[in-house]
Amino acid sequence: MNACPYPTRLRDSLPVPDARAADAARSRQRRLTKPAGSLGALEGLAVRIAALQARERPSAQRVHVTVFAADHGVAVEGVSAFPQSVTAQMIDNFAAGGAAIAVLARELGARLEVVDLGTVSPRVRREPGVIVRHLGPGTANLAREAAMSASQLAQALCAGAEAAHRAAEQRADLFVGGEMGIANTTAATALACALLDLPASAVAGPGTGLDAAGVARKTAVIDRALALHGACADDPLDTLRRLGGFEIAALAGAYIACAQRRIPSVVDGFIASVAALCALRISPLLSPWLICSHRSAEPGHSAVLRALDAQPLLDLGLRLGEGSGAALAIPLLRAACALHSQMATFDEAGVATA
């Protein structure tokens, strides 16, 4: 595998939101035919996307959706309700159009790309159209050793940057990143604990559907991993390497690389939010480029959202991942942009003001 030039650019400075576009958008909002503030969160969203896209009238039409999938060595510790073979099977299901994110991408008129970063089982059906970037048959078991080598981490970040590059080539207004990987709430929980200095018991949850005994086992596995790898929050890249997953690192790389190209990312649930938190620790000016879509049913998500200083748009008890919650929020972003751009002003409509 060739070396990826991207990781050295991770700490490059990011563009800042455009204050002039924000002012123009704010002024336009005040002139639209509605009581000031009556569109609630949608008004601030329109202004925010205007600032990010550096234009008075922003757009959320062109959405680039990438799902990164990979297996996790820690699955052998019995931390998931599903067998590890499901990761490869779901990659085929994404590509064939039967998975939730595939249905939602179609509804949005968005192209879905699937990046296979390495699974334990081979893909039996071998659906075409999957971008293959195998970094190994999943990560190593983070409860016993570092999940990734330095080279694997670099390649995973690079796979994310490549997706950002494709999004930019397609002139995407927004990027949605999804993830799939049996046992990846364990990796994400370990990362959240390390970055937020919390014990596993404060963050761990049922993931895809563990019972209480399963959550207790998962919690113990994560505490063991945290003890093994030590507190390392001061070095977010090394934390990501030791406790993360290929798909989590790819998401982090994609968020940063999208921001470098002025593309806001719509962040999905617990695992994607942990990837966003890793990315934010790597690139501290990333925050405005992350639009958090929803509050997951996974209990640890709230702590991660607080750390991201995020007010998610939806709270529907979702806990699927794949980017599905982010995709579900896209119509709200589109509506915010359409209302902002298409509503008549008081002058245009001949409507009296308050």
Next chain:
Amino acid sequence: MNACPYPTRLRDSLPVPDARAADAARSRQRRLTKPAGSLGALEGLAVRIAALQARERPSAQRVHVTVFAADHGVAVEGVSAFPQSVTAQMIDNFAAGGAAIAVLARELGARLEVVDLGTVSPRVRREPGVIVRHLGPGTANLAREAAMSASQLAQALCAGAEAAHRAAEQRADLFVGGEMGIANTTAATALACALLDLPASAVAGPGTGLDAAGVARKTAVIDRALALHGACADDPLDTLRRLGGFEIAALAGAYIACAQRRIPSVVDGFIASVAALCALRISPLLSPWLICSHRSAEPGHSAVLRALDAQPLLDLGLRLGEGSGAALAIPLLRAACALHSQMATFDEAGVATA
């Protein structure tokens, strides 16, 4: 104006949700390629709409949007931040496509119809395409006399039933009702107080943007009206006649008439929810046919949602009305139906179960 035959049918029995379709939908949900329950509220929504539409795979594609507009005599008490001329001006703005609900209906690919039930000021621009059902130049001042005559109430309910009839003719999957009328949060608040036996201070809020002194004045006006008309919650039609508005009565009539035609209604914010509560008191089996879309910023909305036993989908600080919040929830209903109908099952995709 001709007599409307509809009001006598208001207490006709309603169809009940189809238990067999609900069972089939529930069984299908369990077979879809996702952890059970991981789509949160969307799973129950899909099953609910399946039961209402009496088919295993429900649809939210065809949406009929009707905005009812009318003026309110109580506006002379200084209970709104906007002048009364705005009602007629906004009717033109709906018809011309510049209002929020017009933009949202376009985004949804839904036809928007506007029903003018009577305004104080004439429409200056006279945009075509408005359905005119003038019941008078607005209601009488509910702080001094009954808002409507019995005949006006019947005609308003009938205007709602006509909209339901048009929705059924167009084979709508869902009905969205909106309202517009300067001072109509005052009428809706008075209705909520009468139906829920609450003082005005427990429900009244800023509406389109009153300051604290304005809210205090509005509260006093509503308390005066409640004292004048007496407790009358046992007769919801008479309560609606005394304290309501043409557009509020039309919405109530539309919700009931839609349910009679097996069309679920997506209920907007505070005023629409009060209309829904009136309708529920008139027709006690209406409840399953009302899908509450969002929690409004208007403080009294929470009490009304509790009375409707509703878990709204969105909580975005909206307080515009026009049906805008209901329209914003439609993509979630569409997504719930699309996921339910289009996702692959574990068998179809060859994915292992937990």
